[in-house]
Amino acid sequence: MQWFNEPAQWSQAGNQINVTTAPKTDFWRITHYGFIRDSGHFFFETTASDFIAEVKIRGQYQDLYDQTGLMIRADEKHWIKTGIEYVEGVQNLSAVVTHDYSDWSMTPLTDPPAFLQLRVERRKEAIHLAYWNNAVSGYTPFRLAYLAHPSELQVGIMCASPEGNGFEATFEDYRLTLI
Template sequence: MEWLNEPRSWRYEGDALVITSDAQTDFWRKTHYGFIRDNGHFFGKRVEGDFTAQVKVIGQYTTLYDQAGLMVRQDETCWMKTGIEYVDGVQYVSAVVTRDYSDWSVSPLRESPEALWIRVRREGGSLEVHYSLDGADFTLLRVTYLTPDPVQVGVMLASPQGEGFVARFEGLEIRP
């Protein structure tokens, strides 16, 4: 596993990865806001072919757009991120797919869960994104095309408008 935009503060606690995001970090391209940001934190590994990735995310979200979850990334113009995004005091399950331009889909969670499990499965060029509040019952969030080419897969964290926040990633699995 290797970093893209390594944060100033991160550590392992057993099998958990605890990261504090740096201020003003994000992954976004062009749509709606007109800017490009590629300075969020991503810790991933190269994967070829089909895979399933899953992680439990516990975040201390405090500022608009604080976000933590999984990322699948070919390069700065072709990627997908999914997880929790904090909007107006509410935790949303979120997915952004970028093929030169970013889109954004969100769904508010009924309550602010302590943790969220995220699962991404790739078959060919298709990605399925699922989430769970208990790690057992998963709900489909999104199906999208990304790329069948080799990608980097791992955890992501960003604080676009804040000074940073802490997230804990537990039980990360990336398997064929």
């Protein structure tokens, strides 16, 4: 795996990666805010195959839009990120799908788990986003998105602090399974 925008502070031990995000980092393109940000931290590997990516995430979220999760990236104008985004004191299950312009969907987690387990599955141009739901002891899908089917995609973990001074993010049991 390699870094896009490597953070100054990070460590890896066994199945856990800890990151302290840099201030004013983000991934976003144009919509509503009128700016482009491509400064978030993204630790990725490259694949040309369909895949399932899974990870458990948690963060010491404190500032508006602090975020952790999974990311799939074709290039700077075509990518998807999903995970937790902290908005007005609430952790939200979030997804941003970007095709030149970013869109954003989120659902408040009124009782956030200690870790949120995410799953992203790619089948050609279809991207299935899901989270582990303890109530049903399985994954619950929350979004199906389109992402062009280039020869290779980057996939991995991401985190950012768009408004804040940084926070500690933890990723456990990241794995990429080719299908």
